Amino acid sequence: MSTPSLFDPLTVGRLQVPNRVVMAPMTRSRAGLGGVPTEVMATYYSQRAGAGLIVSEGTQPSAVGQGYPSTPGLHTDEQVAGWRVVTDAVHAAGGRIVAQLMHTGRIGHPSLLPDGLVPVAPSAVRAAGQVFTPGGMQDHVVPQALTEQGIAETVADYAAAARRAVEAGFDGVEVHAANGYLPHQFLAGSSNQRTDGYGGSPAARTRFVVEVVQATVDAIGADRVGIRISPGNTFNDVVEEDVLETYTALLEQLAPLGLAYLNLIEARDDAVNERILSLWADGVLAVNPSPLVQLQAPAGKDGAERWLARGADLITLGRTFLANPDLVERLATDAPLNEPDSSTFYGGTEQGYTDYPTLAQSA
Numbered sequence: 001m002s003t004p005s006l007f008d009p010l011t012v013g014r015l016q017v018p019n020r021v022v023m024a025p026m027t028r029s030r031a032g033l034g035g036v037p038t039e040v041m042a043t044y045y046s047q048r049a050g051a052g053l054i055v056s057e058g059t060q061p062s063a064v065g066q067g068y069p070s071t072p073g074l075h076t077d078e079q080v081a082g083w084r085v086v087t088d089a090v091h092a093a094g095g096r097i098v099a100q101l102m103h104t105g106r107i108g109h110p111s112l113l114p115d116g117l118v119p120v121a122p123s124a125v126r127a128a129g130q131v132f133t134p135g136g137m138q139d140h141v142v143p144q145a146l147t148e149q150g151i152a153e154t155v156a157d158y159a160a161a162a163r164r165a166v167e168a169g170f171d172g173v174e175v176h177a178a179n180g181y182l183p184h185q186f187l188a189g190s191s192n193q194r195t196d197g198y199g200g201s202p203a204a205r206t207r208f209v210v211e212v213v214q215a216t217v218d219a220i221g222a223d224r225v226g227i228r229i230s231p232g233n234t235f236n237d238v239v240e241e242d243v244l245e246t247y248t249a250l251l252e253q254l255a256p257l258g259l260a261y262l263n264l265i266e267a268r269d270d271a272v273n274e275r276i277l278s279l280w281a282d283g284v285l286a287v288n289p290s291p292l293v294q295l296q297a298p299a300g301k302d303g304a305e306r307w308l309a310r311g312a313d314l315i316t317l318g319r320t321f322l323a324n325p326d327l328v329e330r331l332a333t334d335a336p337l338n339e340p341d342s343s344t345f346y347g348g349t350e351q352g353y354t355d356y357p358t359l360a361q362s363a
């Protein structure tokens with residue numbers, strides 16, 4: 001088959017997407033009190049409805065899953081109502097949007113959580129580094145190791161959040177199993193030191209992720225569920241020593257489920273990328289051509305097209321989409337791009353959020 005162009009349509013699970021450009025999930029920390037999405041969030045996402053698919057910012061499936069200030073949730077009725085305004089605006093603008101379910105696990109701080117809650121994780125191992133809290137930067141804490149019952153409750157929280165996502169008008173969910181958050185903490189030996197059925201061998205370390213995905217599939221259907229992975233990525237202090245074995249075990253279990261898509265953050269070790277291309281050959285593969293996450297310049301059209309030629313079906317772009325609401329049109333016409341301003345990435349007002357101009361506005 002010949003290489004598709006970035007502007008060719010595709011079937012992704014239940015959705016028909018008009019182009020191959022996916023807006024990457026990006027935390028912007030602008031939700032209202034109680035993790036309720038706001039009107040300005042509806043404006044921000046609907047401005048970007050030209051994406052083939054929008055993946056929302058990381059959204060906590062439970063109160064304890066919140067790791068940063070002012071991130072939205074999907075565990076209360078008020079949050080569902082707030083998201084409904086966002087999804088209606090995106091759909092009215094002709095777009096499609098899935099909710100990224102992000103449980104941050106040990107990345108977080110008790111001061112961000114309701115009374116008495118502490119961050120949870122596979123094992124009581126503190127992550128190196130600090131987290132942004134209302135009281136300034138603070139060290140991560142030693143998390144509480146989940147009991148088997150706690151694991152079962154957490155899995156059920158994901159399923160409930162997936163149901164709430166559909167109720168809120170989302171076209172599906174993406175399970176965030178990348179970048180050192182809870183699911184990735186289970187996959188990595190450095191953060192998962194369990195000796196029960198959830199730790200030890202690569203296959204045992206994949207069990208939590210597979211259970212989460214299976215529960216969301218049971219809740220809303222495989223054709224509305226995607227997953228994001230970042231094999232070998234050390235973000236948030238996770239160290240994976242057996243990347244090929246772990247992700248081979250994971251994808252061998254996920255491939256038969258018929259998920260809508262796999263969203264891969266390009267691995268630095270290209271042997272891992274090759275393995276994933278072959279294990280996911282029958283499914284829809286989205287690739288974020290950004291192995292260093294935010295520590296390198298965003299990929300341009302060339303990088304995107306290189307990955308399409310290698311077998312990716314969709315290309316996930318983050319900061320370029322953040323700064324260019326009409327990114328697809330700009331790529332199609334090789335127009336110049338606005339530069340993202342990192343000082344307004346997290347928190348704040350409309351500035352650096354909904355005020356990036358389109359081509360028409362700049363003209």
Ligand SMILES: Cc1cc2nc3c(=O)[nH]c(=O)nc-3n(C[C@H](O)[C@H](O)[C@H](O)COP(=O)(O)O)c2cc1C
Pocket residue numbers: 024025026027028057058100102176178179228265288289290293294296297298299316317318319320345346
């Ligand atoms: C402001 C910002 C917030 C982000 N938040 C998330 C997030 O909530 N979930 C996630 O999976 N990745 C998150 N990322 C990572 C991006 O999805 C993406 O992988 C990264 O920016 C590299 O892609 P790029 O070079 O196209 O920007 C975030 C990145 C940025 C810049």
